[in-house]
Amino acid sequence: MAEGIKDKVAIIGMGCTKFGELWGKGAEDLMIDAFKEAIEDAGIEKKDIQAAWFGTHFEEHSVGKGATSLAMTLKLPFIPVTRTENFCATGSEALRGAAYAVAAGAYDIALALGVEKLKDTGYGGLPGGQNLMGTRFRLIGPNMTAPGAFAMMATRYLARYRLSPDEGKMMLARVSAKSHHNGVLNPKAHLRREVTEEQIMNAPIIAWPLGLFDCCGVSDGSAAAIVTKADIARKFRPDPVYIKALQIAVSSGEEMMYSNWDGTHVESGYRAGIKAYEEAGVKNPRQEISMAEVHDCFSITEAVTMEDLQFSPRGRVKEDIAAGRFGLDGEQPIQTDGGLKCFGHPIGASGLRMMYEMYKQLQGKAGERQVKNPRFGVTHNMGGFPAMNVVSMFIVGL
């Protein structure tokens, strides 16, 4: 049995830019802004960083391939820098690379930085990318977008649990309304406006049954983390945040090509959750996980993730949502920073942005959004589509 990296790695500094339609900033500006905040927060200098991992997904729309853009932008002095990419879980992969490196003892201090400049494409939504899933898929895959891929999960969820379109859309509207409420309180969020359930339900349809407010924003942004070995973390600050679990799971193809997937959950999310709870020693996630930043690219994704991560029983998340369980004042606050819903989803940055919120919450620095005495925070970063994906999951605590 592999022993995992529980309590071997600590985060000692983080940075996160404001997310938004940052017409005046390029990816390089965003990298520098996130990096500056992170090293200042960690109280270190650039020369202390021994290795870096760099997450960006749509390289063709901003910085290009490879890791040189990070090294050359920050003028990192000939240290090892690696680019990671794993669909929308790209940012978490950067942190995973850095965390594994210090856990292995290869380096003392490593940087993880993710960035995406999405607003240079000229149109709304994520870039199309007909070869996103390979050149063969371009010949045989449907004319699919991200909202449509996730909408299919909503369609099946409604059918399986016999929810009328109105009931289903109300359940989902409450998910988005809650996140919008949190986003208002967060100066770094892109969308900072209360949105009512009625507005959400009546918004134009993007991909049936998902409407405009069921979809997360599309933004530019960057976030960064400085990690070090747990045993030296307190030399840098009194309140380092420790990685209690780091797990990822990737689809085997069963969901898309075999007929055993029910279409109403994300199997990789469920599996990553089980492994992460085991690594962290969490027996009852519904009770023990204080808060989470999950991959709410769409309202339905957050809803089924509550079930995948065992915060709600299968098919019963609707009741927990209606009861306000996941609100800022609820028993298990989710998307305390506003989530992808309000930050938008600059792919390479999102996983690190999620961690930024958990880090600040654990340190008691989340201001108006502060969760009372959090013990374990979760980041759940999903890439791909419900039928074919990667889910990365961190559990962090003091």
Add this chain to the structure above:
Amino acid sequence: MIGIKSYGAYIPRYRIDRNVIYSAMGWLNPAIYMAGEKAVANWDEDSISMAVAAAIDCLNGMERGKIDGLYLATTTPPYMLRQNSGIVAGALDLRSEIRTADFAGSTKSGTSGLLSALDAIKGGGAGNVLTCASDCRTSKPGSAQEHLYGDGAAALLLGNEGVIATLEGHCSVSYDFPDRWRASDERFEHAWEDRFIRDEGYGRFMIEAMSGLLKKYNLTIKDFAKVVYPCLYPREHAAIARRLGAEPGQIQDSMLPTVGDTGSASPLMMLVAALEEARPGDKILVASFGSGSDALFFQVTEGIGEARAGRAVKKHLASKKGLPSYERYLAFRNIIPMEMGMRGEETATTSMSLLFRDRKMVLSLCGSKCKRCGTPQYPYQRVCVNPDCGSVDEMEYYRFSGKKGTLFTYTGDNLAASTDPPAIYGLIDFEGGGRFWFDLTDCDLEAVKVDMPVEMTFRRKYMDEARGVHGYFWKATPIRA
């Protein structure tokens, strides 16, 4: 005995009322008016896709390994270089050891293909030849052709045993008749005066071919249960019958008021309609028109009772949906430039070497079936997807195109760039196993339901105009009535 073993047809789901066309364009030339409706190919259909649909209707589950040739007749071949019949043969998952050929250049190409197939069988070069005729003609807005031409296809399986109608004779005439022409780099055709076409064409040499056949075989028109010939002019259509001495009841409906003239497919579609009503012993005379005329004489056998009943013409005719908008019709035919958004302007290259390597997967919709656990899977996998199996390289090809399926889930996507938004797609569970994502077509979002039964249809998936690529693949569609 050489003749027809099986028949099939295809008429697209959409029909446009000619009044809709007239309301839009009648101001340009008020004299152009026709009653009725015409069949309109969906935006993702063309001569190739409709030929495949007619062929599937004709084969109707028949063993494909026994087909020795595939001919495609069309005046609207999507490719000028890259054999269109080869694409049809690929979609049908026919063997590679077969003869394929395109017949083009004239609306009589359907009967040219038919005669060539019959000759090949007669000469011993082939046992069974599938002949398809298909046309999807684009006409200038405001033209007479816009009213006249409809879209459709027919397919006939020809062979030398188990025939439902024997070929008893034929007679052809060939003229360089310049009634209509279109140069190789032109999109729209030109036409000479209708009176010339009527009198010198239909009125003269189509009758010459039919009369020649009667004389050659010492027959009279009264010997025929049905006389099948197309004609763009309804009045002339009836006049030809009178001149031949045929009674109105002997004349096969031209389908001008219901489908429109389908070019090379017209005489074959009419023949299919005639065969649907035929009884043993019936003699059928078929003639085509265009650069001359081919007249063929078939005699229906006792086998007609066991003809494999697909949808043919009758059921396809009845299964329809009105296309209420002329503008949508123009968009379907790519006649007006549409704002597809920047997302729609992005077109990735098609890797032709990949397409060739994966032709069984892409064109024939073949996946694999695990020899160990029996799990069908798409696309073709070398490692079995069944988590309890996982066998490696124990696969055999498994064709999904003929399988029915159920719609596991779906969406209607307004963000995806589409000629006919929303783009509807979903996950299909196939009968007998196998699941994959597919676009849906020929359906309306309101009528799509989880778990509804679907079937597969071969369609043009995309067009890369800059690189001249018509990309084809399979889509799911609610099972057509």
